[in-house]
Amino acid sequence: MKxxxxxxxxxxxxxxxFYQITKAKIQENSSFEVAKNCYRSLExxxxxxxxxxxxxxxxFLQAHxxxxxxxxxxxxxDDGVGIQGDVRDIVIEVPKGQIGISAKYNHATIKHSRLxxxxxxxxxxxxxxxxxxxxKTIQPVFMQLREMRAQNMLFRDIQGKETRIYLxxxxxxxxxxxxxxxxFRGVFVEKFFRYLLGRxxxxxxxxxxxxxxxxxxxxxVNIGGTLEYGSKWKIPERIRVIERKSGSSSTxxxxxxxxxxxxFRLHNASSKTEPSLKFDIxxxxxxxxxxxxxIDIV
Numbered sequence: 001m002k003x004x005x006x007x008x009x010x011x012x013x014x015x016x017x018f019y020q021i022t023k024a025k026i027q028e029n030s031s032f033e034v035a036k037n038c039y040r041s042l043e044x045x046x047x048x049x050x051x052x053x054x055x056x057x058x059x060f061l062q063a064h065x066x067x068x069x070x071x072x073x074x075x076x077x078d079d080g081v082g083i084q085g086d087v088r089d090i091v092i093e094v095p096k097g098q099i100g101i102s103a104k105y106n107h108a109t110i111k112h113s114r115l116x117x118x119x120x121x122x123x124x125x126x127x128x129x130x131x132x133x134x135x136k137t138i139q140p141v142f143m144q145l146r147e148m149r150a151q152n153m154l155f156r157d158i159q160g161k162e163t164r165i166y167l168x169x170x171x172x173x174x175x176x177x178x179x180x181x182x183x184f185r186g187v188f189v190e191k192f193f194r195y196l197l198g199r200x201x202x203x204x205x206x207x208x209x210x211x212x213x214x215x216x217x218x219x220x221v222n223i224g225g226t227l228e229y230g231s232k233w234k235i236p237e238r239i240r241v242i243e244r245k246s247g248s249s250s251t252x253x254x255x256x257x258x259x260x261x262x263x264f265r266l267h268n269a270s271s272k273t274e275p276s277l278k279f280d281i282x283x284x285x286x287x288x289x290x291x292x293x294x295i296d297i298v
Contacts, residue, residue: 003105003106003107004038005038005041005042006038006042006046006050006105006106007103007104007105008034008035008038008039009035009038009039009041009042009046009047009050010050010053010054010103010105010207011035011076011089011090011103012032012035012036012038012039012076013039013047013050013051013053013054014054014057014058014090014101014103014205015032015035015074015076015090016051016054017051017054017055017057017058018058018068018071018074018090018092019074020055020058021058021059021062021068021069022062022068022069022070022071022074022092024071024072024073024074024092024093025072025073025074026073026074026075027073027074027075027076029075029076029078030078031076031077031078031079032076035076049207049209049214049297049298050207052297052298053207053214053216053295053297054216056216056295056297057205057216057218057295060218060293060295061099061203061218061229064228064229065099065203065227065228065229066228067094067095067096067097067099067228068092068094068099070094070095071092071093071094071099072093072094072095073092073093074090074091074092074093075090075091075092075093076089076090077089077090077091085195085198085199086198086199086200087102087110087111087197087198087200087202088100088101088102088198088200088202089101089102089103090103097226098200099202099203099227100200100201100202100203101202101203101204101205102202102203102204102205102221103205103207104204104205104206104207105207105209106207106208106209106210108204108206108282108283109280109281109282110196110197110262110281110282110283111196111279111281112269112278112279112280112281113125113278113279113281114269114276114277114278114279115138115169115173115266115276115277115278115279116138116142116275116276116277117135117138117139117141117142117143117275118142118275118276119276121173121176122176122180125191125192125195126180126184126188126191126192126195127191128180128183128184128188128191130176130180131176131179133176134172134173134175134176137168137171137172137175138168138169138172140168141164141165141168141169142275142276144164144165145165145273145274145275145276146275148273149272149273149274149275152272153273154271154272154273155268155270155271155272155273155274156271158273162249162250163249165277166249166250166266166277167249167250169266169277170244170249170250170251170252170266173252173264173266174242174244174252177242177254178242180192181239181242185238186237186238189236189237189238189239189256190235190236190237193235193236193256193260194223194235196262196281197221197223198221200224201221201222201223201224201225201226201227202221202227203218203219203220203221203227203229204217204218204219204221205217205218206218206219213296214296214297214298215294215295215296215297216294216295216297217292217293217294217295218291218292218293218295219290219291219292220290220291220292221233222291223235229291230290230291231289231290231291233287233289233290234258234287234289236256236257236258236260237257238256238257239254239255239256239257240255240256240257241253241254241255242254242255243255245263248265250265250266250267251263251264251265251266252264253284255285258287259285259286259287259288260283260285260286260287261283261284261285262281262282262283262284263280263281263282263283263284264279264280264281265279265280265281265282266278266279267279267280
């Protein structure tokens with residue numbers, strides 16, 4: 001809950017920072033009101049850190065993407081847009097298009113995708129359906145979870161959850177991912193990569209306060225080449241390796257060509273037992289050509 005409040009407050013201070021340098025109109029919708037209330041609930045020192053980081057990030061982008069200066073409006077998007085593949089938290093309207101911002105507070109997760117025996121991840125992510133064998137393998141696990149939910153069991157009380165829950169689902173996911181890669185090759189890999197990054201180019205602004213050195217980082221996610229800061233990304237056409245993280249029963253790592261490596265960590269999204277699991281998906285390796293700038297804030 002605290003992480004969510006801090007993240008929303010960071011979205012608010014970013015919107016205000018861009019308003020202060022552009023005077024563009026902020027669209028005061030329900031998302032903006034929620035973010036403002038989260039900001040107001042924080043202590044003054046914490047507010048100062050968020051404001052300082054947001055100001056530095058906004059000034060950097062203004063200096064490196066000339067479109068910022070001509071911004072017309074600033075919108076905080078509803079969380080629901082992420083389901084449709086739009087990972088942008090803030091959309092800045094400019095004369096010829098949009099500038100998207102993804103705000104991250106003390107984490108760099110790119111997606112929180114769900115798995116269950118009712119979700120065809122292949123079809124939803126890439127338009128290539130999963131096979132029957134995948135669903136037959138995972139169904140007994142999610143049936144167990146439904147029974148546990150009916151008993152009001154907390155997830156932490158499940159005995160041997162690593163080998164009983166995580167490992168069979170992760171193994172089935174890994175095997176199906178390999179099958180889809182072998183069956184559809186570059187077409188699948190490109191759709192898979194695009195799903196993970198979202199449908200739009202954007203700047204990822206990451207605030208780190210959990211260590212002594214507090215920083216705000218700006219990364220250009222420039223797949224379509226619409227951003228003025230950071231070179232255009234080359235979408236990989238091949239996956240080199242899909243393998244289990246050493247010593248882990250809940251994480252696999254997918255290594256694409258070109259220096260990209262993405263981690264998929266399976267976890268339960270709630271303290272309650274639910275008949276679904278979530279992935280925490282993060283880049284653990286990026287191409288050397290990706291634009292990234294780090295600013296110390298205190």
